[in-house]
Amino acid sequence: MVDESVVKDNEVGVSNKMKAVFYDKCGGPEVITLREVDAPIVGDYEVLIQVAATTFNRMDLWPRLDENDENDASKKYPIGMECSGKILRTGKFVAGWKQGDEVCALLQGGGCADLVAVPAYHIISPPKKLDLASAAALPRAACLIWHCFFLMNKLTNGQKVLIHGGAGGVGTLAIQIAKHYGCQVFATAGSKERVELCAALGADVCINHKEEDFSQRVKAETNGAGVNYILDCVGVNFLNQNIKSLAYRGKLIIIGFEDPWGFVNFNSKALEDMELEIMGADLNTLHLVEKARLLLLVKKNIWPLVEVGxxxxxxxxxxxxxxxDDAHRLIEKHGNLGKILLIPDNT
Structure with missing residues (x-):
């Protein structure tokens, strides 16, 4: 546990120490280390959170694997893009929060540490009846899904949605949200176990993309019409099949990549003929105000659904x-089902 002296010392700017996970060079999982580093100094509009849990997302992999990145990967893309925990201190101009409050936070990184300083407008209370550690698995996925489905687009009852990576951290939540809003959900995954999870979460059509062409299955299940939306965390490797899977004026939303440096030739004529749209979504590039708004929308619309189960x-x-490092190895080989949680050693 973190001593209350952390709060007092940080108020006068004294540098305290904490444990944090980072990597300062590219390479395999072995470059990931847990070290003692300076604790954050809390700004006037920030809160200091004692981390209960954070998550590991696929996007945390890429800086470590990008050997062409001349920058310090750990400083540019610190590990931990969301967290849950308790407030240890509030900044001078923070209102509405106090020491001891339990919160979820959307981060720019740095969540894989004992402490993290976060702008107060990027935290919300966790859903009731959900344990604090598990709440860490929600902010980023929920915000991304709401942004893609309801802000960038207008998902409505009766539409057809294809979700790739249906057994992953985002996919498992996306299936549930799309089903709640009355959509017919198609989901792809890469193993029998993962396909079964998609089905258990309510997906109407579950496809093992390693055993069959998902675009052919989608067309067969929709009488040739295709789907209205595709939520895609795979990227270029699925691009041509995605284009074949879309209905007239359908939209492909790319939220991640298996290979962020890959290239592919695709049928641009189909985009014109079918009036298709391809768009990308990345929470990291959103304005701070947009992220704050997203969190409030998630709290209003998603949290009640979590609270009633x-x-x-x-x-x-x-x-x-x-x-x-073991978490990195697991996600590299697609061994995870749902979210991967990381918790402090003293939890």
């Missing part, structure tokens, strides 16, 4: 910070 975070594995 209509939607739940799927957590496949939990690791302590000192085993963060």
């Amino acid at each position: 209509s939607i739940k975070p799927i957590i496949g594995r939990t690791y302590t910070f000192d085993k963060a």
Whole structure:
């Protein structure tokens, strides 16, 4: 546990220490280390959170694997893009929050540490009846899904949605949200176990993309019409099949990549003929105000569904910070079901 002296010392700018996971060079999972570093100094509009849990997302992989990045990967893309925990201190101009409050936070990074300083407008209370650690699995996925489905687009009852990576951290939540809003949900996954999870979460059509061409299955299940939306975390490897799977004026929303440096030739004529749209979504590039708005929308629209059990975070594995390298290995080989949690060693 973090001593209350952390709060007092930070108020006068004294540098305290904490444990944090980071990597300062590219390479395999072995470059990931847990080290003692300076604790954050809390700004006037920030809160200091004692982290209960954070998550590991696929986007945390890429800086470590990008050997062409001349920048310090750990400083540019620190690990941990969301967290849950308790407030240890509030900044001078923060209102409405106090020490001891439990919160969820949307981060720019740095969540894989004992402490993290967060703008007060990027925190919300966790859903009631959900344990604090599990709440860490919700902010980023929920915000991304709401942004893609309801702000960038207008998902409505009766539409058809294809969700790739249906057994992953975002996919498992996206299936549940799309079903709640009355959509017919198609989901792809890469193993029998993962396909079964998609079905258990309510997906209407579950496809093992390693065993069959999902675009042919989608067309067969929709009498040739295709789907209105595709939520895609795979990227270029699925691009041509995605184009074949879309209905007239359908939209492909790319939220991630298996290979962020890959290229592919695609049928641009189909985009014109079918009036298709391809768009990308990335929470990291949103303005701070947009992120704050997203969190409030998630709290208003998604949290009540979690609280009554209509939607739940799927957590496949939990690791302590000192085993963060094992978490990286698991997600590299697509071994995770749902979210991967990382918790401090002293939890």
